[in-house]
Amino acid sequence: MERPAMLSVDSSDSYKPFSGMKNEETVELNAKNLRLDCCIFPSINWINGDRAQSSIYRDTLHLLHRTTTISLSQVQQIHAQLLRTGLYDLPHYRTKLLSTYANHHRFSDAKSLLHSLLKPDLLSFTTLINAFSKFKEFKNTLNLFSELLANGLYPDAHVLPSIIKACTGILAVKIGKQVHGFSVASGLSLDPFVESSLVHFYVKCDELDGAHKLFKNMVEKDVVSWSALAAGYARKGDVLNAKKVFNEVKGLGLKPNTVSWNGMIAGFNQSGCFLDAVFMFQQMHARGFTSDGTSISSVLPAIGDLGYLNSGTQVHGYVIKTGFLIDKCIVSALIDMYGKCGCALEMSKVFEDTGLVDVGACNALIAGLARHGLVDKALRVFKELQDQGMELNVVSWTSVIACCSQHGKDIEALELFRGMQAAGVKPNAVTIPCLLPACGNIAALTHGKAAHCFSLKSGISDDVYIGSALIDMYANCGKIQVARCCFDRMPARNLVCWNAMLGAYAMHGKANDAIEIFHLMQRSGEKPDSVSFTSLLSSCSQSGLTEEGQHYFESMSRDHGIEARIEHYACIVSLLGRAGKLEQAYSMIKKMPFVPDACVWGALLSSCRLHHNMSLGEVAAGKLFELEPMNPGNYILLSNIYASKGKWKEVDKVRDTMRDKGLRKNPGCSWIEVKNRVHMLLAGDKSLPQMDKILDKLNRLSMEMKKAGYLPNIDNVLQDVEEQEKEHILCGHSEKLAVVFGILNTSQGSPLRVTKNLRICGDCHVFIKFISGFEGREIFVRDTNRYHHFKDGECSCGDYW
Numbered sequence: 001m002e003r004p005a006m007l008s009v010d011s012s013d014s015y016k017p018f019s020g021m022k023n024e025e026t027v028e029l030n031a032k033n034l035r036l037d038c039c040i041f042p043s044i045n046w047i048n049g050d051r052a053q054s055s056i057y058r059d060t061l062h063l064l065h066r067t068t069t070i071s072l073s074q075v076q077q078i079h080a081q082l083l084r085t086g087l088y089d090l091p092h093y094r095t096k097l098l099s100t101y102a103n104h105h106r107f108s109d110a111k112s113l114l115h116s117l118l119k120p121d122l123l124s125f126t127t128l129i130n131a132f133s134k135f136k137e138f139k140n141t142l143n144l145f146s147e148l149l150a151n152g153l154y155p156d157a158h159v160l161p162s163i164i165k166a167c168t169g170i171l172a173v174k175i176g177k178q179v180h181g182f183s184v185a186s187g188l189s190l191d192p193f194v195e196s197s198l199v200h201f202y203v204k205c206d207e208l209d210g211a212h213k214l215f216k217n218m219v220e221k222d223v224v225s226w227s228a229l230a231a232g233y234a235r236k237g238d239v240l241n242a243k244k245v246f247n248e249v250k251g252l253g254l255k256p257n258t259v260s261w262n263g264m265i266a267g268f269n270q271s272g273c274f275l276d277a278v279f280m281f282q283q284m285h286a287r288g289f290t291s292d293g294t295s296i297s298s299v300l301p302a303i304g305d306l307g308y309l310n311s312g313t314q315v316h317g318y319v320i321k322t323g324f325l326i327d328k329c330i331v332s333a334l335i336d337m338y339g340k341c342g343c344a345l346e347m348s349k350v351f352e353d354t355g356l357v358d359v360g361a362c363n364a365l366i367a368g369l370a371r372h373g374l375v376d377k378a379l380r381v382f383k384e385l386q387d388q389g390m391e392l393n394v395v396s397w398t399s400v401i402a403c404c405s406q407h408g409k410d411i412e413a414l415e416l417f418r419g420m421q422a423a424g425v426k427p428n429a430v431t432i433p434c435l436l437p438a439c440g441n442i443a444a445l446t447h448g449k450a451a452h453c454f455s456l457k458s459g460i461s462d463d464v465y466i467g468s469a470l471i472d473m474y475a476n477c478g479k480i481q482v483a484r485c486c487f488d489r490m491p492a493r494n495l496v497c498w499n500a501m502l503g504a505y506a507m508h509g510k511a512n513d514a515i516e517i518f519h520l521m522q523r524s525g526e527k528p529d530s531v532s533f534t535s536l537l538s539s540c541s542q543s544g545l546t547e548e549g550q551h552y553f554e555s556m557s558r559d560h561g562i563e564a565r566i567e568h569y570a571c572i573v574s575l576l577g578r579a580g581k582l583e584q585a586y587s588m589i590k591k592m593p594f595v596p597d598a599c600v601w602g603a604l605l606s607s608c609r610l611h612h613n614m615s616l617g618e619v620a621a622g623k624l625f626e627l628e629p630m631n632p633g634n635y636i637l638l639s640n641i642y643a644s645k646g647k648w649k650e651v652d653k654v655r656d657t658m659r660d661k662g663l664r665k666n667p668g669c670s671w672i673e674v675k676n677r678v679h680m681l682l683a684g685d686k687s688l689p690q691m692d693k694i695l696d697k698l699n700r701l702s703m704e705m706k707k708a709g710y711l712p713n714i715d716n717v718l719q720d721v722e723e724q725e726k727e728h729i730l731c732g733h734s735e736k737l738a739v740v741f742g743i744l745n746t747s748q749g750s751p752l753r754v755t756k757n758l759r760i761c762g763d764c765h766v767f768i769k770f771i772s773g774f775e776g777r778e779i780f781v782r783d784t785n786r787y788h789h790f791k792d793g794e795c796s797c798g799d800y801w
Helices: 050-064 072-085 091-103 107-115 122-134 138-150 160-169 173-186 192-204 208-216 223-236 239-247 258-270 274-286 293-306 309-322 328-340 344-354 359-371 375-387 394-406 410-422 431-441 445-457 464-476 480-488 495-507 511-523 530-543 546-560 566-578 582-590 598-611 614-627 632-644 648-661 691-707 723-731 734-745 762-774
Strands: 669-674 677-682 752-756 779-782 787-791
Touching (some): 091 107, 091 122, 107 122, 107 138, 122 138, 160 173, 160 192, 173 192, 192 208, 192 223, 208 223, 208 239, 223 239, 223 258, 239 258, 239 274, 258 274, 258 293, 274 293, 293 309, 293 328, 328 344, 359 394, 375 394, 394 431, 410 431, 410 445, 431 445, 445 464, 445 669, 464 480, 464 495, 495 511, 495 530, 511 530, 530 546, 530 566, 546 566, 566 582, 566 598, 582 598, 582 614, 598 614, 598 632, 614 632, 632 648, 669 734, 691 734, 691 762, 734 752, 734 762, 762 779, 762 787
Parallel strands (some): 752 779
Antiparallel strands (some): 669 677, 669 752, 779 787
């Protein structure tokens, strides 16, 4: 490689130190700008002679020592002056110039200056390497180190710590070990600074065995290296070794300081060893050490995760007593702690009382409100902060989007995402997985695709969590093939990705595909967990694969060492119940090794509703009334069983009970995306602008159905009214309204995607099957149980749902 040309002054008395310098940075060496009498060169003299040269040497060196106050333009003028006077060859000037350029962050200029030297010496390299390392220009540091060696120079104890620091900064384990080997071979490893740097390098790179060996062999053990080693074990969650190293301090003749304790507390908190973090905090105070902001902000999250409200209150009192409430990090940690402990009132009080409204505290408050399902309050706080002009960051927006997405405010989540982009806040790899469930929940495919495109453009689509969220979103929007494509194209997969694909197939009732992906997962070396078996058993239940489902249920503990949980029993009860084996399902409940919960009894009650089994239905309902006395769905299911048997008095009794408890049936609600907008339709809603057109279209379609031999299934109207009124009631079901609305507002032949908050009824199922063939449409309907893909007059469920 050709060495860059040396710098020189041309005959026009105009000089650019580096070819990359902008025109306005050109140093003009003429009479005007050389009048620097009282500023730069107070004793400059252009008469040749030793006295003049001595004066220039003295004044220039004095000025270069002012590296913190000297301006860049002054540096450039001095550089030019040194070249002109011939003083540039003196090592003192070169090293000071290199250091000064680096201090001004003119790294390219500094490197160009180094490359201009015919034979750069070790001092020049050391000056620049140390400067680059200081400013965390770690890649440049290592590149210069390579150049140093290429020039036949060997590093000394003054430069090696900076090289090791650079390896630590970018976790360059292989290079760091090579530098360690060189230090041992050259004897420099005995230098205290080199030893300490190497210990920190191995700790940061999670090579704790190597760090421990080094520490044991250190000639001069210091408290910094000892603290770093102990904290490294704590961060890894190795409680035994962390405490062993920490307790050896007396035998080493060292005295721990606040930083030592903080490292242990923060390390245990980061590794999830919350109890140990709290214990270290208590020990710190017991041994007479005073905690600082770092100690408190590190222990509060651990207290919150443990739910130790009393301890949290004591720390809060200490914070008030010591005046730490002015620390924004501590305020945020207090809000977070109270949020985790379920104290929404105290959390809001800390936020309001401190008066330190910063973005960290805002984020903690929003996250805390979201954790407790206080979505409306979280949205109100977020809006108020916006109105106050608070510069909310990506964490703020992501928190409130996740809050809405997790608690049924899906449309609000989509609107917030648009607002986030309008505010100029760029979403990240956490935002997208928080948004995608909202798109999937209401089948907002267009919005989901837009989020997918954003992740592709941003280069974050390979993230496993985004990949898993995309699989869920496309599956929820009825695009199971696209979900599989996303899965197949993932460069790396974890268990979450496999489970997402299993859950997608379960939702669509594709049991055979679920079984195939389950075996593929095992062949790839990924071990299934309890979630994997929940999806597998659910898919068998949806498709009526009773024997296969029982086989996998038994194989859980036999072949995989996974004990069945309550959700697995719920799947098996549903599997047997849906297949009509209600007594066998009831027997399974009675043999369970733990008390059945509402999910198990709910699965039995739903099956009893499906097969009109009143006696077992009453048993299941009775248990559910004890477990969930305020869940209206259980009363509705029992009422439906009675109604299917014509037991209208019993129906009235159940409804009277609901009325006395203040319970109301959840209204049927469906969502459909039309022209990039999600529309919500309620059962029996007459307020839609197009309701007249919808009802007219419904009537015409009903006539066509009757001509084709289809009759309304009035058995699905569980009310004691006339048949004509029952037909009218069926027309008001939300999924019918959504499908007809979609037909009226989309082009012929385009697919429709509907999401419903309840189970689709049999009459609507027959109606949509007919529509799919009559109108030539693919219609996707997702209810609370599964996905129905209607096409050419058939449904993917095979009428088993």
